Amino acid sequence: MSEEKEITIYDIAKHLNISPTTVSRGLKDHPTINIKTRKKIAEAARQLGYRSNTFASSLRSKRTQTLGVIVPRLNSSFMSSVLAGMENAASREGYNLIIAQSLEQADKEMENVLTMFNKRVDGLLVSLAHSSENVRHFDMFFNKKIPVIFFDRVAPHPDSTSIIIDNFTAAYQVTRHLIMQGHKRIMHLGGNMLLNVYSERLRGYKQALQDHKLHFDEKLVITGNLTEECGTDTAKQLLKLKPKDRPEAVFSANDTAAVYCMIALKNAGINIPEDIAFAGFNNDPISRVIEPNLTTVNYPGYNMGQAAVTSLANHLNGDTNITNTNTIVLRSELIIRASSGKRK
Amino acid sequence: MSEEKEITIYDIAKHLNISPTTVSRGLKDHPTINIKTRKKIAEAARQLGYRSNTFASSLRSKRTQTLGVIVPRLNSSFMSSVLAGMENAASREGYNLIIAQSLEQADKEMENVLTMFNKRVDGLLVSLAHSSENVRHFDMFFNKKIPVIFFDRVAPHPDSTSIIIDNFTAAYQVTRHLIMQGHKRIMHLGGNMLLNVYSERLRGYKQALQDHKLHFDEKLVITGNLTEECGTDTAKQLLKLKPKDRPEAVFSANDTAAVYCMIALKNAGINIPEDIAFAGFNNDPISRVIEPNLTTVNYPGYNMGQAAVTSLANHLNGDTNITNTNTIVLRSELIIRASSGKRK
DNA sequence: ATAAAAAATACAACCGATTGTATTTTTTAC
DNA sequence: GTAAAAAATACAATCGGTTGTATTTTTTAT
Numbered sequence: 217m218s219e220e221k222e223i224t225i226y227d228i229a230k231h232l233n234i235s236p237t238t239v240s241r242g243l244k245d246h247p248t249i250n251i252k253t254r255k256k257i258a259e260a261a262r263q264l265g266y267r268s269n270t271f272a273s274s275l276r277s278k279r280t281q282t283l284g285v286i287v288p289r290l291n292s293s294f295m296s297s298v299l300a301g302m303e304n305a306a307s308r309e310g311y312n313l314i315i316a317q318s319l320e321q322a323d324k325e326m327e328n329v330l331t332m333f334n335k336r337v338d339g340l341l342v343s344l345a346h347s348s349e350n351v352r353h354f355d356m357f358f359n360k361k362i363p364v365i366f367f368d369r370v371a372p373h374p375d376s377t378s379i380i381i382d383n384f385t386a387a388y389q390v391t392r393h394l395i396m397q398g399h400k401r402i403m404h405l406g407g408n409m410l411l412n413v414y415s416e417r418l419r420g421y422k423q424a425l426q427d428h429k430l431h432f433d434e435k436l437v438i439t440g441n442l443t444e445e446c447g448t449d450t451a452k453q454l455l456k457l458k459p460k461d462r463p464e465a466v467f468s469a470n471d472t473a474a475v476y477c478m479i480a481l482k483n484a485g486i487n488i489p490e491d492i493a494f495a496g497f498n499n500d501p502i503s504r505v506i507e508p509n510l511t512t513v514n515y516p517g518y519n520m521g522q523a524a525v526t527s528l529a530n531h532l533n534g535d536t537n538i539t540n541t542n543t544i545v546l547r548s549e550l551i552i553r554a555s556s557g558k559r560k
Numbered sequence: 561m562s563e564e565k566e567i568t569i570y571d572i573a574k575h576l577n578i579s580p581t582t583v584s585r586g587l588k589d590h591p592t593i594n595i596k597t598r599k600k601i602a603e604a605a606r607q608l609g610y611r612s613n614t615f616a617s618s619l620r621s622k623r624t625q626t627l628g629v630i631v632p633r634l635n636s637s638f639m640s641s642v643l644a645g646m647e648n649a650a651s652r653e654g655y656n657l658i659i660a661q662s663l664e665q666a667d668k669e670m671e672n673v674l675t676m677f678n679k680r681v682d683g684l685l686v687s688l689a690h691s692s693e694n695v696r697h698f699d700m701f702f703n704k705k706i707p708v709i710f711f712d713r714v715a716p717h718p719d720s721t722s723i724i725i726d727n728f729t730a731a732y733q734v735t736r737h738l739i740m741q742g743h744k745r746i747m748h749l750g751g752n753m754l755l756n757v758y759s760e761r762l763r764g765y766k767q768a769l770q771d772h773k774l775h776f777d778e779k780l781v782i783t784g785n786l787t788e789e790c791g792t793d794t795a796k797q798l799l800k801l802k803p804k805d806r807p808e809a810v811f812s813a814n815d816t817a818a819v820y821c822m823i824a825l826k827n828a829g830i831n832i833p834e835d836i837a838f839a840g841f842n843n844d845p846i847s848r849v850i851e852p853n854l855t856t857v858n859y860p861g862y863n864m865g866q867a868a869v870t871s872l873a874n875h876l877n878g879d880t881n882i883t884n885t886n887t888i889v890l891r892s893e894l895i896i897r898a899s900s901g902k903r904k
Numbered sequence: 905a906t907a908a909a910a911a912a913t914a915c916a917a918c919c920g921a922t923t924g925t926a927t928t929t930t931t932t933a934c
Numbered sequence: 935g936t937a938a939a940a941a942a943t944a945c946a947a948t949c950g951g952t953t954g955t956a957t958t959t960t961t962t963a964t
Contacts, residue, residue, distance in 0.1 A: 224920055235944045240921060250942060267678060271619040272920035275949040282658075290647060291862070293845075296640035303634060303661050312679060314626075314656050317647050334612050335656065356611075475849055501637075505819055505849045518635070568950055579914045584951060594912060616950035620919045 223266040231260050243268070274336075283528060284332030284340045285315045286325060288369070293500045294517045295343075298367070301521025302341065309529035311338070318345040326353040333357065339528045344369040346408055351376075363531050363538055367524045369411050377541045379524050381548040383413050386513045387420025389550045390467055390495045393511070395428045398559050399465035399493055403436045405450055405477070406469045414439075417469050417497065436463055440473070447476030454492070455484050462492060464559060471496035471503045471512055478506055478555070489557040499551060508554030516546050567610040575604050587612070618680070627872060628676035628684045629659045630669060632713070637844045638861045639687075642711070645865025646685065653873035655682070662689040670697040677701065683872045688713040690752050690785075695720075707875050707882055711868045713755050721885045723868050725892040727757050730857045731764025733894045734811055734839045737855070739772050741902050743809035743837055747780045749794055749821070750813045758783075761813050761841065780807055784817070791820030798836070799828050806836060808903060815840035815847045815856055822850055822899070833901040843895060852898030860890050 225239040232239075234253070242249045242257035249257075260266075274280060283306060287295050299315065306313050314335060318325035325345045332340055333356050340357055342364060351371045357364050358375045370378040394402050404421045407414035418437065425432050438453070440446035450473065454462055468474035474496035478488055488494055488508055496503055496512040503510035523544060531538035569583040576583070578597070586593045586601035593601075604610075618624045627650060631639050643659065650657050658679060662669035669689045676684055677700050684701055686708060695715045701708050702719045714722035738746050748765045751758035762781065769776050782797070784790035794817065798806055812818035818840035822832055832838055832852055840847055840856040847854035867888060875882035 222920090226920075236921080237923080237945075238943055240923090241943090243921095248942065253942080269619070269920050270678070270680070271615040271624075272949090273922075274615040275613070275619065275921075275951095289644065291637075291640040291644040293635075293637065293640075296635040296637075296643075299640075299659070300633065300635040300661065303659060307660065312658050312660070312675065315643075315647065315659050316651065316656070317644065331656065335614055479849070501844075502846055502849045505823070505846045507851055566950090570950075580951080581915075581953085582913055584953090585913090587951095592912060597912080613950050616919090617952075618919090619921090619950080620952040622919075 223264045228260050280336050280338055282312045282314055282337050284337035285313050286318055286328045286342045288318050288320045288345050290317050294498055294515055297517030298521035301518035302525045305522040305525035320346040322347040329353050338532055339363045341365050341524050343367055365524050365528050367520055377538050379520055379544045381546050383416035384420040386548045387417035388424045391421045391424035394465045394556055397556055401463045402465045402467055403463035404467050405473055406439045407442050414469055442470045442473040444476040447473035448480045451477045451480030465493035467495045469497050471498045471500040474510055475502050475506045489555055490560040494555040511553045511556035512551050514549045514551050520546055567608045572604050623682055624680050626656045626658055626681050628681035629657050630662055630672045630686045632662050632664045632689050634661050638842055641861030642865035645862035646869045649866040649869035664690040666691040673697050682876055683707040685709050685868050687711055709868050709872050711864055721882050723864055723888045725890050727760035728764040730892045731761035732768045735765045735768035738809045741900055745807045746809045746811055747807035748811050749817055750783045751786045758813055786814045786817040788816055788820040791817035792824045795821045795824030809837035811839045813841050815842045815844040818854055819846050819850045833899055834904040838899040855897045855900035856895050858893045858895050864890055
């Protein structure tokens with residue numbers, strides 16, 4: 217049963233004493249091949265353990281049944297959900313995923329794009345790196361009309377579709393919720409404002425303040441990289457202030473920073489939410505472990521991954537044409553937990 | 561700038577008036593090609609908008625520069641670290657990753673194996689599904705001498721290498737630590753004992769008890785799927801017992817179950833570690849958020865991913881021969897935190 | 905200056921399937 | 935029975951790199 221050598225159509229041809237052409241056509245049920253011959257070929261193929269060589273055939277055809285995925289980092293709770301959803305949909309649609317990470321670096325992202333291009337992926341799914349200031353490195357895809365879908369961290373481009381949540385509205389709702397809970401001086405801890413996700417959240421925050429006649433104070437907006445350290449540092453800043461100068465609530469653009477900020481404040485004896493309320497973004501697992509549990513926005517990563525791949529696959533199958541679709545907005549939801557409770 | 565026709569090495573050759581062979585070798589920095597020629601080729605390639613045709617290349621070289629990865633689930637903290645490490649190493653070694661998840665189902669795993677086989681991956685990296693009772697479905701790889709590396713959830717096989725941590729010793733250390741803290745009746749919350757990782761941890765637990773002259777009580781071993789729910793359920797069981805019958809400490813085979821068990825117990829007014837101490841496994845982010853912080857074992861996922869890919873790549877490059885390597889054991893470490901403190 | 909060694913480049917076969925065209929075989933029509 | 939039409943099969947070029955070996959060019963040694 218051990219097969220040392222790869223079986224080719226030539227082996228089948230020799231075995232049946234017919235030509236390779238007939239075998240090739242027979243294997244794909246070409247109508248000019250006698251039906252009895254086709255049966256014999258199929259039988260021989262199975263018997264000999266033949267498997268088609270996709271490279272040889274792809275040399276001509278164009279499709280690889282492979283999708284490229286480029287993400288900033290693989291190891292975040294959100295991204296791993298996205299990938300799980302993508303893999304699930306891809307598997308269902310008969311595609312494979314080639315995955316690469318940009319590590320937030322624009323040059324690595326460019327490199328990844330090139331690799332995907334050379335690998336002849338049928339389509340590309342991208343969440344942009346921090347340092348990607350434009351999307352010109354995707355032009356090779358656009359020029360060749362290979363579909364590109366941006367998700368989460370997107371950039372507007374006429375030839376591509378974006379899949380996002382409504383960050384503006386989500387942030388608006390978070391902020392409004394905090395306001396409704398009686399908090400007036402609300403701080404926003406945001407990310408890199410060059411990225412749509414963070415700038416939109418800031419915009420939602422501002423709009424909510426304005427709509428509720430609250431003064432927008434520039435000093436209450438801090439931007440950082442939203443890591444653990446960033447959260448801890450923010451806590452340090454807060455602790456330097458006199459208690460009465462401290463904001464009454466903090467709306468962080470992600471859960472990680474919120475949680476580590478909370479931990480540091482709690483260690484300093486500050487009560488949450490009585491002294492300072494908190495809200496985050498993403499609905500990471502840690503948001504349900506921190507005490508008090510963190511109010512946050514559920515970010516449908518799994519669905520986003522599925523949606524992205526499904527759209528792409530439909531486009532490639534010709535079922536729908538994605539070039540007419542500019543943006544797909546997924547539903548997110550505010551999850552209210554104890555951290556955003558009322559003031560004492 | 562729009563390129564209708566694909567540029568090939570023949571076009572570059574003609575353009576520079578040299579042979580296609582030289583172009584081919586020049587493009588991959590073959591040392592026998594003059595460095596000035598290489599530069600000229602690279603320049604011409606960029607100018608003409610050349611992209612390598614991987615099909616043609618794979619057809620001839622029989623190598624796809626692609627590694628297959630099959631994991632139970634993509635969206636866990638540990639697995640996403642592993643993948644990040646794998647991607648990092650793969651990128652460095654010039655390989656791409658095709659990733660699929662088995663969702664813990666043996667039949668899905670078999671399907672994935674077949675896909676990877678037909679995609680002609682150069683090697684396979686696998687963490688086994690819960691329900692995989694044997695590894696016969698990998699025989700097509702073994703027969704063809706395509707290297708397979710198992711990591712984390714492994715099965716012994718003469719033709720493959722396993723990359724693991726020393727689960728036995730790690731569990732031994734956790735248990736010993738709990739004993740040293742003064743805990744005597746220690747419960748073990750374990751996973752599917754058909755999997756090496758969980759059976760080894762149980763073994764380490766037992767051995768530590770024995771070495772410290774503690775009686776092993778079968779009733780103190782519970783097995784489950786180690787999910788949040790499993791943790792919560794375990795807490796319910798514990799709460800049903802009379803306080804004096806409760807174990808003094810719980811050693812859970814992962815952090816998720818430990819943390820959710822702790823949360824449920826805390827909600828019921830039980831103090832940790834004064835009433836019951838806890839220790840987990842994996843060093844998930846949640847272990848540093850739960851209060852008290854969870855004593856656990858740091859599981860070097862990122863390193864494991866890197867090590868797996870690096871070994872595979874070295875083997876494929878012929879640098880080392882992996883068939884002589886049975887097992888690679890990575891260092892793990894006990895991380896002592898407050899949850900395993902002394903009894904009141 | 906010349907032979908030997910090393911470096912650089914070229915030749916040509918090859919990987920395995922596809923496809924337009926040619927050839928052979930079978931069927932149909934008269 | 936024979937020519938024309940239809941069906942079935944075969945030939946040979948092709949896709950675009952790769953690679954062992956041969957050839958040419960350059961460098962080194964004597």
